Amino acid sequence: MPYLSPALNVMVGAARRAGRKLIRDFGEIENLQISMKGPADFVTTADKRTEAMLVEELQKARPGYCFLTEEHGAIDGPDKSHRFIIDPIDGTLNFMHGIPHFAISIGLEREDQLVSGVIYNPVTDEMYVAERGHGAYLNDKRLRVAARKKMNEVVLATGIPFLGREGHERFQHELSAVMGVTAGVRRFGAASLDLAYVAAGRFDGYWERGLNPWDVAAGILLVKEAGGVVTDLNGGGDALMGGTLLAANESLHRPILKMLKDAARAAG
């Protein structure tokens, strides 16, 4: 059974309740009112409502904590030592297109350190949780990153830059380096679930650029608690706020990082 701190317990409850509503919204996707936030980055009424539900419930349980959310950015509170980092629908484009691969992601920082994380896929009812120092779980099952070491056996996940995002050529170089030596590359469209799948040993690694902290906060903790390594794409410790990320097991992280760095350099 996973160890749930009181805060993690509250986060799980909030995600489950918001997830139930989200599933109903997903079923009515065609009737939802849509507004354009930026290129290929749609915000739905469901997105806003889910975030409002999560913030309200977490604020009630932990008054005073700060928030960083996809829809509102920073919400200040008197307790500066705690911050929830929330993505109400990670994988918004999937959601909008009726593709059942998206998640609610909630991370909690204490004194600038990620201490609790929840990623909930309401379609599959998969609840991923992690508590710093107490491991990562999928429902009741303890998670470990995959042990694979041979590059020709690994499956990597990534995110592809799209309209309005920079780095298309660099990505093509990275992809061509990786696809030549691995068993396969996947692009599923929800960073939080990509990280959860790394923690669960389904993917052997995952890299992406152009990420936001709410996409990855909970997932970074999950991968680390499952025994994996997470860095930014320079190999440094700025994966949460820096916008780039590589997650993999201990044996694969270094060679994949080198491969991606070399490819990015070749792209100029």
Ligand code: LIP
């Ligand atoms: C998404 C990420 C995904 C990335 C998308 C987007 P959102 O988050 O999870 O990995 O490729 O561009 O950032 O916008 O659905 O919360």
